[in-house]
Amino acid sequence: MNCESVQSNLVEYLLGELDPVTQRRVQEHLAHNCEQCLAELRRLDDGVSSLYGMFPQDRTDQVRASEIASNVLCRQPFDDLPVPAVVAQSRPRVWLPVAYACCFAVGFLGVLLVLTSGQPQTETAATSATIAPFPMPRALVALEVSAPGNEMNMVFLYDNTNRELHFFGKRLVDSHSGQSIAITCGRSGGETLVLKKLHIDKDGRCQTIIDLSDLNEIQEFFVQTIPGSISEGATLRDYDNSQIIAHSPFMPRH
Amino acid sequence: MSNQNKPACDCQKQIDQTDEQLLKRMAQRDEIALREFISRYAAQVTRVCSKICFDEHVVNSLVSEVFWEIWHRSTTYDSSRGSVRTFLMIIARSKSVDQRRSDCARQRQRSTAANSYPHENRGIEWENRTDDSLTRAETASKVRMALSGLPKTQRRAIELAFFDGFTHEQVAEQLAEPLGTIKTRIRQGLKKLRTALASHERNQELQ
Numbered sequence: 001m002n003c004e005s006v007q008s009n010l011v012e013y014l015l016g017e018l019d020p021v022t023q024r025r026v027q028e029h030l031a032h033n034c035e036q037c038l039a040e041l042r043r044l045d046d047g048v049s050s051l052y053g054m055f056p057q058d059r060t061d062q063v064r065a066s067e068i069a070s071n072v073l074c075r076q077p078f079d080d081l082p083v084p085a086v087v088a089q090s091r092p093r094v095w096l097p098v099a100y101a102c103c104f105a106v107g108f109l110g111v112l113l114v115l116t117s118g119q120p121q122t123e124t125a126a127t128s129a130t131i132a133p134f135p136m137p138r139a140l141v142a143l144e145v146s147a148p149g150n151e152m153n154m155v156f157l158y159d160n161t162n163r164e165l166h167f168f169g170k171r172l173v174d175s176h177s178g179q180s181i182a183i184t185c186g187r188s189g190g191e192t193l194v195l196k197k198l199h200i201d202k203d204g205r206c207q208t209i210i211d212l213s214d215l216n217e218i219q220e221f222f223v224q225t226i227p228g229s230i231s232e233g234a235t236l237r238d239y240d241n242s243q244i245i246a247h248s249p250f251m252p253r254h
Numbered sequence: 255m256s257n258q259n260k261p262a263c264d265c266q267k268q269i270d271q272t273d274e275q276l277l278k279r280m281a282q283r284d285e286i287a288l289r290e291f292i293s294r295y296a297a298q299v300t301r302v303c304s305k306i307c308f309d310e311h312v313v314n315s316l317v318s319e320v321f322w323e324i325w326h327r328s329t330t331y332d333s334s335r336g337s338v339r340t341f342l343m344i345i346a347r348s349k350s351v352d353q354r355r356s357d358c359a360r361q362r363q364r365s366t367a368a369n370s371y372p373h374e375n376r377g378i379e380w381e382n383r384t385d386d387s388l389t390r391a392e393t394a395s396k397v398r399m400a401l402s403g404l405p406k407t408q409r410r411a412i413e414l415a416f417f418d419g420f421t422h423e424q425v426a427e428q429l430a431e432p433l434g435t436i437k438t439r440i441r442q443g444l445k446k447l448r449t450a451l452a453s454h455e456r457n458q459e460l461q
Contacts, residue, residue: 008437011444014336015344017421030334038334045336047444050451051416052343054400055301065293071318072292072325073285 001025006037010044273338280328292321295339299346305417306350316353320346351419403450408443411436 006029012018013026030037060068271279271290279287296317303316323345331341401409407429414425426436 008434008441011415011437011440012422014340015415016348041334041336043448044441044444045340047446047448048340048343048416049337050400050447051412051444052298052302052339052347053451055298055305058297060293060296062293065289065296068292068296068318068321069285069289072288072322 001029003029003034003037006030006034007040010037010041011048014041014044014048274333277324277328277331277338280325281331288321288325291324295342296321299342302343302346303350306347306419307354312353316346316349319349323349347416347419354419400447400450404443404446408439408446411439412443412447415440 006026009018009022009026013023016023018026030041271287273291273294276287276291276294280291299320300313300317303313303320307313307316320342324342327345331338335341336344401412404412410429411425414420414428415422420428422436422440423433425440426433429436
């Protein structure tokens with residue numbers, strides 16, 4: 001990538017809005033200490049800083065600062081974050097076609113949605129009622145699982161740059177609020193590991209980002225309820241064009 | 255006596271640290287650094303979020319989310335990608351935009367009559383709100399004044415990209431202009447803002 005191309009992409013680079021491939025190319029170019037591009041990056045960074053610097057930067061009083069700090073330090077990870085736009089399907093996402101192109105090129109499949117209804121919530125370890133493993137994608141992917149009847153949507157996004165798995169769950173009905181689900185990964189040798197347990201909030205939503213940087217051996221992901229039961233009639237949909245990719249139960253792909 | 259003075263000294267020490275130093279300490283889970291960072295930036299983050307989301311409760315929740323994310327991402331901050339302040343403000347922008355899109359989507363689900371995404375009238379919406387606080391109005395006025403020095407085309411592109419959360423491609427679509435033109439306008443606009451601000455600061459120093 002030459003300097004001109006890099007510089008034309010620098011604002012989006014700062015905003016984190018480039019597709020993963022371009023992002024990496026820009027990053028590589030800058031890593032070679034191209035003075036001209038680094039200087040342009042600094043100028044644009046100053047520009048963004050100036051733009052937001054128009055908002056007065058007065059110090060926050062101690063009470064308010066302590067309140068925010070307590071929220072940050074005491075917070076259970078992602079247990080009540082708002083549902084992100086990608087779940088809401090509010091507008092077409094320009095990166096999704098790219099994401100799907102990568103995703104289909106690599107070939108992935110399978111996710112399982114399991115829901116329990118009316119069962120008391122427990123904090124026991126995840127049960128064996130899991131399904132829907134899918135091979136670890138090699139690029140940003142997005143997929144949606146919806147289960148008619150229980151009307152739950154889930155989206156996984158795998159950010160290959162930061163090695164993070166983003167998971168969003170949204171229920172259109174709140175009859176399952178208060179329950180928990182677990183995201184589990186399968187590793188080579190059949191070992192499974194509960195990556196995160198999520199509490200579904202009163203609005204029927206849950207969300208998390210899982211750092212996978214230390215988990216090189218992950219082969220599959222599972223979603224399961226605690227305690228689990230297999231959801232009938234779940235479908236795996238292409239998030240972009242809503243076409244059904246597969247019906248449940250999703251079998252492991254070897 | 256010396257013990258009594260110690261907290262004040264520590265406090266001054268925190269205030270004197272650069273953003274990068276604070277972030278480095280936050281990466282080591284230093285809660286005092288987190289508190290100082292919040293004191294330094296909570297007001298500004300609140301204003302950025304308020305520019306995009308109007309509900310006070312939502313904004314309060316977003317501010318905590320932004321600092322939560324900074325706290326957990328402090329280990330991965332890459333200074334080559336920009337300053338700490340830009341990093342923070344971009345997270346605030348991104349969170350607020352996601353929240354607003356989500357709210358819009360929910361609203362659309364509830365009302366079949368809703369047939370547009372209320373971006374185009376953001377300026378009008380902003381001015382017509384009757385419950386604006388003085389701070390909000392002042393902020394809006396400052397932003398407008400600073401942006402007013404830019405050519406209209408650059409200003410509109412920047413507003414759409416930074417305050418309405420459009421991607422560059424969406425801005426191009428919205429303004430019916432080629433993507434390359436939009437990229438150039440935003441870049442040029444940001445650089446002009448930087449120059450204008452530097453010049454403004456120099457004038458203030460001279461006065």
